[in-house]
Amino acid sequence: MGEAPEFFDEMQGFGGSVRAPYAGYEAWLREVSQKELLKKSKDAYDFFRRTGITFNVYGEAEADERLIPFDLVPRIISAQEWANLVRGIEQRVKAINAFLHDIYHRQEIIRAGRVPERLIRENDAFQPKMIGFDPPGGIYTHIVGVDLVRTGPNEFYVLEDNARTPSGVSYMLENRETMLKMFPELFSHIKVRSVQQYPTMLRRSLEQCAPMACDGRPTVAVLTPGIHNSAYFEHAFLADQMGVELVEGHDLRVADGRIAMRTTRGFEPVDVIYRRIDDDFLDPLNFRPDSLLGVAGILDIYRSGGITIANAPGTGIADDKAIYSYMPEIVEFYTGQKPILQNVPTWRCTEKDALAYVLDHLDELVVKEVHGSGGYGMLVGPAASRKEIAAFRKKLEARPGNYIAQPTLALSTVPVLTKSGLAPRHVDLRPFVLVSPAGVEVTPGGLTRVAMKKGSLVVNSSQGGGTKDTWVLKED
Amino acid sequence: MLGRTAAGLFWMARYLERAENMARLVEAGFRMALTRAESDTEEWGSVVTTAGCTHAYNEKYDAVRADKVIDFVLRDKANPGSVLEALHAARENARMTRTALTREVWEALNDAWMSVRDALRRQVSEQALPEVLTLIRQQGAQVRGAVAGTMLRNDIYDFAQIGTLVERADNTARILDTKYYVLLPSSASIGSSLDNVQWEMILRSASAERSFHWLNGGNMSPLAIADFLIFDPRLPRSLAFCYDMITEYLKRLEDEYGASAPSHELAVRQENQLTSLSIQRIFESGLHEFLTAFMGQNAAFSRQVEADYRFYE
Numbered sequence: 001m002g003e004a005p006e007f008f009d010e011m012q013g014f015g016g017s018v019r020a021p022y023a024g025y026e027a028w029l030r031e032v033s034q035k036e037l038l039k040k041s042k043d044a045y046d047f048f049r050r051t052g053i054t055f056n057v058y059g060e061a062e063a064d065e066r067l068i069p070f071d072l073v074p075r076i077i078s079a080q081e082w083a084n085l086v087r088g089i090e091q092r093v094k095a096i097n098a099f100l101h102d103i104y105h106r107q108e109i110i111r112a113g114r115v116p117e118r119l120i121r122e123n124d125a126f127q128p129k130m131i132g133f134d135p136p137g138g139i140y141t142h143i144v145g146v147d148l149v150r151t152g153p154n155e156f157y158v159l160e161d162n163a164r165t166p167s168g169v170s171y172m173l174e175n176r177e178t179m180l181k182m183f184p185e186l187f188s189h190i191k192v193r194s195v196q197q198y199p200t201m202l203r204r205s206l207e208q209c210a211p212m213a214c215d216g217r218p219t220v221a222v223l224t225p226g227i228h229n230s231a232y233f234e235h236a237f238l239a240d241q242m243g244v245e246l247v248e249g250h251d252l253r254v255a256d257g258r259i260a261m262r263t264t265r266g267f268e269p270v271d272v273i274y275r276r277i278d279d280d281f282l283d284p285l286n287f288r289p290d291s292l293l294g295v296a297g298i299l300d301i302y303r304s305g306g307i308t309i310a311n312a313p314g315t316g317i318a319d320d321k322a323i324y325s326y327m328p329e330i331v332e333f334y335t336g337q338k339p340i341l342q343n344v345p346t347w348r349c350t351e352k353d354a355l356a357y358v359l360d361h362l363d364e365l366v367v368k369e370v371h372g373s374g375g376y377g378m379l380v381g382p383a384a385s386r387k388e389i390a391a392f393r394k395k396l397e398a399r400p401g402n403y404i405a406q407p408t409l410a411l412s413t414v415p416v417l418t419k420s421g422l423a424p425r426h427v428d429l430r431p432f433v434l435v436s437p438a439g440v441e442v443t444p445g446g447l448t449r450v451a452m453k454k455g456s457l458v459v460n461s462s463q464g465g466g467t468k469d470t471w472v473l474k475e476d
Numbered sequence: 477m478l479g480r481t482a483a484g485l486f487w488m489a490r491y492l493e494r495a496e497n498m499a500r501l502v503e504a505g506f507r508m509a510l511t512r513a514e515s516d517t518e519e520w521g522s523v524v525t526t527a528g529c530t531h532a533y534n535e536k537y538d539a540v541r542a543d544k545v546i547d548f549v550l551r552d553k554a555n556p557g558s559v560l561e562a563l564h565a566a567r568e569n570a571r572m573t574r575t576a577l578t579r580e581v582w583e584a585l586n587d588a589w590m591s592v593r594d595a596l597r598r599q600v601s602e603q604a605l606p607e608v609l610t611l612i613r614q615q616g617a618q619v620r621g622a623v624a625g626t627m628l629r630n631d632i633y634d635f636a637q638i639g640t641l642v643e644r645a646d647n648t649a650r651i652l653d654t655k656y657y658v659l660l661p662s663s664a665s666i667g668s669s670l671d672n673v674q675w676e677m678i679l680r681s682a683s684a685e686r687s688f689h690w691l692n693g694g695n696m697s698p699l700a701i702a703d704f705l706i707f708d709p710r711l712p713r714s715l716a717f718c719y720d721m722i723t724e725y726l727k728r729l730e731d732e733y734g735a736s737a738p739s740h741e742l743a744v745r746q747e748n749q750l751t752s753l754s755i756q757r758i759f760e761s762g763l764h765e766f767l768t769a770f771m772g773q774n775a776a777f778s779r780q781v782e783a784d785y786r787f788y789e
Contacts, residue, residue, distance in 0.1 A: 051579075052571070052586045227571050236574040246575045250789050251480050262479045264631060264785040265733055 008152045008412045009424050010075065021078040021473060024190040037072070037417050040182050044070050047181070053174050053233055069466030070175060071416040072182065075427060075448040082444060082472045085148070085156060085431065088341030090440045091331060093144050093433050096163055096318045098334035100140040103317060104130045114329045119322055124371070127279060127314025129286060133303055135312045137209035137437040142274075142310035143202070144433040145169075145447075148341070150412040157344045157409065158327070159428060163319040164311060165276050168447040168467075169432050170234035173198060173241070175469040176445070191474035193444035198432065199241035201443070205436035206272045212305035213258060218271035220244040221261060223252075225277050225293045230462075235276050245270075249277075254297040259307045272308040273298075279313045321370045321404050322348065345407060349400040358405040359396065362389050365405045366457075367396065380457055382408050411457055414468065416450060426451045428459050429470065444472035477576065479786030482635045484573030486787070489639030491566035492585070492619060495559045495592075497647040499612040501526055502549050504680035506605060509542060512673055519677060520545045526654040526681065529555045546605065551596040559612060560596050563589050576632045584622040588615035631732055634725040635785070641725075642778045645718035646771060648705055651681045653767040659698035660763070675701055682713045702763065703755040715770065719747040722777075737784035742777045746770075 008014060011022045018026045048067050077085075102108050103120060104127075110117045120126050145166025147159040176195050180187060203220060210218035224235035226248050239246035251261050252270070260267035275282065281291040286299040301307050317323065323330075325346040331339040347354040347365075358365060367379040379392040396403055413424035431446035448468040449459035459465040505523040509516040521540045524533050527549050536554060537544050551560040567589040574582055592615055595608050627633045652659075658674040675696060679685035688704055708714045726740045758766045782788065 049590070050583050050587055052582065227568065232571070236571075240575040245478055245481075247478060248480065251478050262786050262789070264477050264479055264482045264635075266786070 007410050007424070007426070008150065010150070010412050010414045010427075012424075013153070020476065021076045021081075025074065025076060025186070028186055028189065034421060038419070041072055041417055044072055044178050044182060047178055048174075051174070053170070068171065068461045069452055069464075070178065071425075071450055071452070071466050071468050072179070073415050073417055073422065074179065074469045074471045075414045075429070075450075076471045076473065078476045079473050080476055084340070086442045088156070088339070089146050089431060089433055089442050091335055091337065091340050092146065092158065092161070092327070093141065093435060093440050095327075095331040095334045096144065096161060097138075097140050097435060099330050100163075100312070100315060100318050101134075101138070102334070104314065105132065109330065109333050112333065114333050115323070115326050119326075120317065123317055123320060123322070125279075125314070125316030125320050127317070129299060129303070130312065130314040135209075136211045136305070136308045139209050139310075139435050139437065140312045140315050141318070142205060142209065142435055144435065145430045146341075146433060148429045148431070149344075149409055150427075150429070151410050152412075156341060158341050159344060160321065160324060161319045161327070162430070163315045164278070166430065166432065167231045167234055167276075168430055168449075169198060170237040171467050172432065172443070172445055172447045172470065173237075175447075175467055179469045190471070192471045193474055195443050195445040198443050199238060201434055201441055202238070202274075203242040203244065205434045205438070205441070206274055206308075206310055208436040208438060209308050209310065210271050211302075211308045213269075213307075214271040219269065220272045220274065221247045221270045223247055223249070223273050223275040223277060225249075225281070229276075231276065238274070247273075249291075249293045249295050252295045252298075254295070254301060257301065257304065257306050259295060259298055259301050270307065272310060274310050279316060282309070282313060321368055322350075325404060344409060347405040349396065349403040349405060354405075355396075355400045358403075359393065362393060362396075364408060366408050367392065367403050367405045370402055370404060380408065383455075383457065408457065414448070414450065416452065416466070416468075423454065425454070426457050426459065427468070445470040477631055479788070481573045481576050482631070482785050483782065483787035484569045485576060485632060485635040486639035486781070488566050488569035488573065488585075489636040490643040491562045491569065492616065493640045493643040493647070494557060495562040495566065496613065496616040497644070498527060498549050498557060498559045498562065499609055499616075500683055501651075501681050502546055502605075503609050504677055505542075505545070506609075507680060508673060508677055516542060519673070522654050522677070523549065526650050527555075527557060528650065529557055532556075543599075543602075547599050550600060550608075560593065563592055578622070578626040580622040580626040581619065584615075584619045588619055591615060629728075631729060634729050634732075637725050638722055638781060641718040641722050642774060642781075644713055645715050645722075645774050648682055648713050648715055648718070649767050649771050649774070651678055652702065652705055653764060653771070656763045656767060659702050660759075672696065678705070682711075684711055684713060687711060699755055699759065702758070706758070707750065707753075707755060716747075716750045719743060719750055723747050737780075739777060739780035739784045742773070742780055746773055746777065 011018060011026065013019050045067070048070060053067065099109065109115050110120065141163045143166060145162040145168065147162065148156050149159050150156050172195055206220050207218045220242065221244055222235055222239040224232060224246055226232065229235070236246055245261060247261050252259055255267050258269040259273070260269050277293050280288045281293040283294050283296065283299040284291045285296045298307065299313065302309050324343070325348050327343050328339050347358050349355045349358055358367065362379070363381045365381045369377045379388065381389065411426040411428065414427050415422035416425045427448050427450045429446050429448050432443050434441045448470045449461065450466050450468055451457060451459045452464060452466045501523050505519050508519045517540050520542050523545055524530050524540065529548065532555050533548055536548070548555050549558055552558050553561060555561060567585055570577060570582060570585050592612055595611055600608050623636065655674055655678050675698070676685060678701060679688050682705055684705065688701065692700055704711060704714065706715050709716045709720055711717055723743050726743055730736050730740060
């Protein structure tokens with residue numbers, strides 16, 4: 001490798017010999033020329049372009065569809081590492097569902113003084129209409145994406161929990177398809193766990209949460225805002241892979257106490273909706289009246305047992321960045337155990353001492369908006385100019401409650417292919433978790449996002465980040 | 477199937493057919509211009525008329541000029557029927573109904589869109605025109621091939637086919653109507669019957685010149701040309717063929733859905749008319765009148781399909 005790693009590299013450790021999970025891959029790599037790799041990389045690009053695996057970037061002219069850069073060096077996780085992660089993820093996701101149930105019922109955790117009441121009461125993501133309601137199957141978050149980062153051989157942290165509508169699973173699946181197509185020989189030498197069962201599992205877990213009104217096999221549909229949404233490709237992809245309809249709000253309406261979709265044969269009831277639109281837009285009667293994306297009255301049908309909405313409305317309260325800092329308490333409160341996965345230490349800028357510390361150390365910290373996502377509106381201190389820091393300081397001082405801060409983590413790296421050979425780039429990992437009355441299932445793999453720029457810590461696709469195939473080994 | 481999906485398939489197919497028809501028109505015009513010594517202004521004018529963009533064209537240009545017409549019909553954004561715009565609309569509809577398409581069909585269409593868009597980024601020079609037109613034709617054929625080879629023969633396929641045929645029938649009727657006057661008996665003086673540029677233009681616009689000569693052994697007469705394009709069930713662009721197939725696909729829909737719909741009646745009426753009429757009778761009562769009525773009924777049929785199968789809210 002051209003550059004000596006100053007961070008933990010998942011292939012090379014802290015320099016020196018190749019780590020065990022990468023041994024097989026590295027042996028293969030030594031036999032392949034750089035030229036050949038670059039050619040494969042070009043093939044992969046053409047493949048993605050042809051398939052139309054794109055995302056739309058908000059606010060760009062021409063509403064152009066862009067490709068997320070794909071890097072063909074896989075990110076490899078050992079069976080043992082994965083087993084530990086899965087235990088931690090299951091624990092956390094169970095706690096999140098218990099927390100949501102509690103918050104919308106007796107609020108024991110607030111009574112116990114473990115989470116401040118104002119954090120719930122004043123939170124836009126809190127959904128008063130969910131109070132006292134039991135979602136079908138008792139599940140709030142059918143689909144969760146837990147964002148993990150790594151800083152050392154055994155140091156994993158949860159960066160955030162995505163409990164609303166986590167996206168990216170189509171890239172997990174298509175990246176694997178691409179790798180299988182381009183490097184079949186690799187998969188015959190190295191035993192990698194399959195991810196292709198995800199759509200079947202997703203459909204099954206959605207069907208297991210059918211509403212009371214459903215008789216027979218539940219009809220599932222994916223609800224998309226439409227072809228201009230940044231994740232439209234994924235919505236179509238998932239509907240297609242599950243073999244269910246992809247609907248838009250104006251395909252649906254309330255009929256006889258059910259939600260029905262307009263088909264060529266008339267209106268047919270839908271039982272479970274996997275919605276990929278935000279709470280605010282779900283129901284113009286109950287939430288934002290100007291929404292053209294949702295279905296008027298769907299929330300009332302939901303509450304009367306006519307439909308299942310996945311994820312349930314109001315789950316955003318659990319992945320709010322302000323709540324995030326309380327996750328260790330939340331996990332312990334509901335599971336009675338210490339959290340297996342660690343949180344990143346977090347300063348809540350609502351707290352006076354914390355704010356003072358953050359203001360003093362802006363050049364070292366990552367400061368995030370509490371309700372932000374997609375890497376918009378955040379400050380990465382070490383990478384920011386003085387001017388940017390000064391501007392951010394003003395915003396922070398004006399509305400401290402809007403921000404949390406975290407230390408800049410020494411994110412692990414995985415090599416990517418560049419024109420001049422392999423070079424380390426920072427990565428994170430989003431495993432996808434399905435929750436049903438039958439239990440929690442974590443697909444072995446996930447979405448590895450990678451900062452394509454040297455030294456950059458921002459992996460978001462909206463900021464130029466790329467993706468990698470993520471391998472979980474069958475055995476070590 | 478969702479009504480919106482049926483709408484997407486129907487319009488995807490219509491726009492795809494439109495894109496190809498437009499390219500074919502340009503090809504016919506270009507061919508005429510190359511092989512004829514006399515002025516080609518009239519031929520390019522009829523390309524604009526047949527393409528149905530006279531109004532938009534006149535908004536932009538003062539006079540009919542070959543390069544302007546070619547550019548307008550191939551790639552002008554102000555012309556919603558241009559090859560580029562039609563192909564874009566086809567792809568947007570395909571994107572909307574992706575779950576109903578096989579991967580092969582989607583990839584072929586996406587490929588077609590990307591390669592044609594790249595080829596039409598700039599105004600096409602006379603030199604490059606044949607290559608670009610070939611590309612458009614080939615890309616269209618690839619989509620068609622993917623549809624034929626990979627799609628289930630169910631309602632998805634039926635709606636796409638009906639869309640194709642409705643668009644094609646409209647296009648053929650339009651080609652004839654633009655030049656109906658050269659087919660009238662009184663126009664025999666316009667050119668010799670052996671080498672009539674106008675007649676050839678009609679046949680070429682419908683990609684029917686070779687098959688016409690095959691079947692008619694060189695007997696070029698206005699009656700034979702109109703008969704061929706209107707009544708011959710062997711020609712895949714004739715009106716009779718289109719409505720033969722439309723009723724066929726509607727029959728399949730009826731079997732699958734267990735119910736008929738008002739649009740079926742309209743189609744059968746249209747088909748009956750085409751079998752009961754003869755070319756002589758049409759010429760007697762007026763070719764232009766017949767074609768105008770046909771296009772109106774064709775559009776009414778299309779609207780009825782859209783209503784019957786709940787395409788829109």
